[in-house]
Amino acid sequence: MKRLLTIELQKLWKNRSSKVLIIAYFVLLSFIALIASIKFEFGTFKLHIAEQGIFNFPFIWHFNTYIAALLKLFLAIVIVSMMANEYSYGTLKQNLIDGLSKKEFIKSKFLTVILFALGSTVFVFIMSLILGYSFSSYDEIGIVFSDLEYLLAYFVKLTAFFSFCLFLGILVKRSAFALGFLFVWNIFEAIVIGLFRWKFDVPEGTYEKIGMFLPLESMSNLIKEPITRLSVIKSAGEMIGGEKFVKDYDVHFHSVLIVVVWTVIFVFLSYKILQKRDL
Template sequence: MLRLLNIELHKLRYNRAAKVISIIYFVLITFIALISSIEFNFGDFHFRVADQGIFNFPYIWHFNTYIAAILKLFLAIVIVSMVSNEYSYRTLKQNLIDGLSKKEFILSKFFTVLLFAAVSTIFIFFVSLILGLLFSDYKEIGIIFSGLQYIGAYFLKLVAFFSFCLFLGILVKRSAFALGFLIIWQIVEWLAYGLMKWQIFKDSEIADHVSRIFPLNAMANLIKEPFSRLGAIQSAATQLGENFSKTYEVGFLNMLIVLIWTGLFMYWSYAILKRRDL
């Protein structure tokens, strides 16, 4: 494992674009902390974002992982370009000539995916922990660590998404086309959901259940939007006569679906590489 991972890190070490994009990604995550300093003043009315409870434990684990997951496209660019460069610079063929098997090549990429996901997860964990200790109204040990399932879901979400990007990179060989295919696939999932809801089943509940197995939708369902959990939003909805019945927990079925997709992406990546004439 370490040998294969070292090969990939050696390649990334000389990839300036990958380093710049990775730095931007982690800097943007750090900027979440700047939200705490945002304050709106309207005459005698003062509104400070940090005072709305977004940095309270355990809510902060949900909020920060949801926001950070939006930025995952930056590292996805690194993953896709990492694969496309293998074809552009013919390093893949050279690695195989030097004795690296196709299975080891795929494993080296997957280990890199795991590393990126792990580093990002550890980073968001400490950013969230520090912000929570600074701004949370609840600092009991039991409360602080009661929402860590979102950290685990964040890691799984990144691994699955990066595995999908790795599969697309191997499938189309070019980073621009792979990212374009990723966007198209998201649109296809939206269109499929709309067709099921309005034309095929004409039932939103059935459409919701079927769409849960779509890869990108399954990843999105791991960490649902956290904003409607805020007290201010709940109070406003109550005054308007609306009640939220949404479940925010990380579901076991969603995790299982995402794990299956991750395995399929890696298997398909290997199958394509195994059959392809390099």
């Protein structure tokens, strides 16, 4: 396992574009801290973002994992480029000639996916602790380390998304086309959900149940947007709408399970494609 991971990391680190994207990704993640400095002033109205409770424990776990997940495209580019380079530079064929089996090759790629997801999760965990202890109104251990399921959901979400990118990279062979396919698939899922929501005569909420089984939508459902959890936003919404705002923000086991199943499917299909393809 260590040998396979070492091979992949050497390939990535020797590739200048991949190295720049990886560094840029973690630098951008750290920019979440800059949200604390954002202030709005409209005449007598003043709003300091950090004072609205976004960095309070345990809300910070939800907020930071949601924001950090928006930046996952940077590592997605690295994943699809990683596979495209294998075909372009002939390193895939050379690895197989040198004795690496196709199963070991897929395993090495998946280990890289796991490493990226784990590294990002640990980074967000440390950053959230620093921001939380700097701005949170609560510092009791029981409160600080509650709601850590959002970190688990974040790790599972990134692993599944990167596995999907790995599958596309193997299927399409070209990074630009793979990313294009990813974009088109995202639109396709939106169209499917939209059709069930507005075109077909289905009971209320059925389209959401259908959407939760689609790959990208199931990943999105793991960590729902956290902004409406803020008391100031919730109060404003209730004043405008005239009724109490209710939404389920929890991380559910069945949602995690669906995404894990998709991860297994992507890795399995990647192996099957590579197994049957004439290199």
